[in-house]
Amino acid sequence: MTLSASPSNAGEVRAWDLPTRVFKWTLVFLVICAPISTKVGDVMMTWHRWNGMAIVTLLVWRVLWGVAGSTTARFATFVRPLGAFGYARDLLLGRTRKFLGHNPLGGLMVLALLAAVATQATAGMFTSDDIVVDGPLVAVAPVAWEKLASRIHHNGFLIIASLAIVHVAAVFWYRAFRNENLIGPMVFGAKPAGAYEDARETRGGSVMLALALLGLAVVLVFGGLWAVGGRM
Ligand code: HEM
Ligand code: HEM
Numbered sequence: 001m002t003l004s005a006s007p008s009n010a011g012e013v014r015a016w017d018l019p020t021r022v023f024k025w026t027l028v029f030l031v032i033c034a035p036i037s038t039k040v041g042d043v044m045m046t047w048h049r050w051n052g053m054a055i056v057t058l059l060v061w062r063v064l065w066g067v068a069g070s071t072t073a074r075f076a077t078f079v080r081p082l083g084a085f086g087y088a089r090d091l092l093l094g095r096t097r098k099f100l101g102h103n104p105l106g107g108l109m110v111l112a113l114l115a116a117v118a119t120q121a122t123a124g125m126f127t128s129d130d131i132v133v134d135g136p137l138v139a140v141a142p143v144a145w146e147k148l149a150s151r152i153h154h155n156g157f158l159i160i161a162s163l164a165i166v167h168v169a170a171v172f173w174y175r176a177f178r179n180e181n182l183i184g185p186m187v188f189g190a191k192p193a194g195a196y197e198d199a200r201e202t203r204g205g206s207v208m209l210a211l212a213l214l215g216l217a218v219v220l221v222f223g224g225l226w227a228v229g230g231r232m
Pocket of ligand 2: 031035038045048049050051053055056117120121122123124125126127128129130133134135136150153154157160
C-alpha cells in the first residue's frame, strides 16, 4: 500500500482522500499536544495558544471540506442521525452492514468529537488565567463570557478524552468482532472492493482544492481575529 490518493492494489477501492487522512492524524496529534503544551515553554503559554489556534484553523478547514471534499468526507454522506438507530439495531442483532465511509453510528461519533474539540478550542479563545495568560478574544469579550469560557475550558479536555476512549474502543471492537480494519484505510486511504451501502468508491477531494481551502481557513480565522480586534 502507498499513502497516495489512489489505491495501488487490484481489489481495493479508494475510501478516504489524502487531505481527510492528514486532517485526522494531525488533529489527534494536536489534541494530544494541547494539555502537554500547557506545561512546557514560557509563562505566556505561547506553545499552547498557537497549538490551539492551529486546531481552530483545522476545524474550520474540516467544515469547508465537509461540503467540498470527496464523497466520504462530506457531511451529507455520513450524517444520518435517523439511520443510526437502524444501524445500531442491526449491530446488536449481529447483522453486518458495510460502509465505505463512516457508518451512521460512527458518523455521530465523528460529529461529537468535532463538536467537543470545537467547543474546547472556542472556549480557549475567551479563556484567561486572570494573571498573565489571555486567549486572543479575552480583551474584546464581556467579563461574563471570560468566566464561563474559562470554566468550560478547564473541564472540556475530560470530555474530549472520554469521547476519544469510546471512539478508539469502537475501532478495536470492529477489528476484534467484525473483522474490519478501520485504521489501515484511515492511514493508507484504501479498503477492499465490495458492496458498500454508501458509495462504491470515494470521488473528488483534490489536494490542490484542500490547500486552497486551508488558505481560506487561515484567512477566515486570523482575518476574523484581526477584524474584531483580537490579540494573539
Ligand atoms: C484525540 C484523539 C482522537 C480524536 C479527537 C479523533 C478524531 C477523529 C475524527 C474527527 C475522525 C473523523 C475523520 C473525518 O472524517 O474527518 C476520526 C476517524 C477515525 N479515527 Fe480518530 N480520533 C482520535 C484518536 C484516534 C486513535 C488513537 C485512533 C487509532 C487507534 C483513531 C482511529 C480512527 C479511525 C480508524 C477513524 C475512521 C473511522 C471510520 O472508518 O469510520 N482515532 N477520528
Ligand atoms: C482543543 C483545543 C484545546 C485543548 C484540548 C486545551 C486544553 C487546555 C488545558 C488542559 C488547559 C489547562 C487547564 C487547567 O489548568 O485547568 C488549558 C489552559 C489554557 N488554554 Fe487551552 N486548550 C485548547 C485550545 C486553546 C486555545 C485555542 C486557546 C487560545 C488561543 C487556549 C488558551 C488557554 C489558556 C489561556 C489557558 C490558561 C488558563 C488558566 O491557566 O487558567 N486553549 N487548555
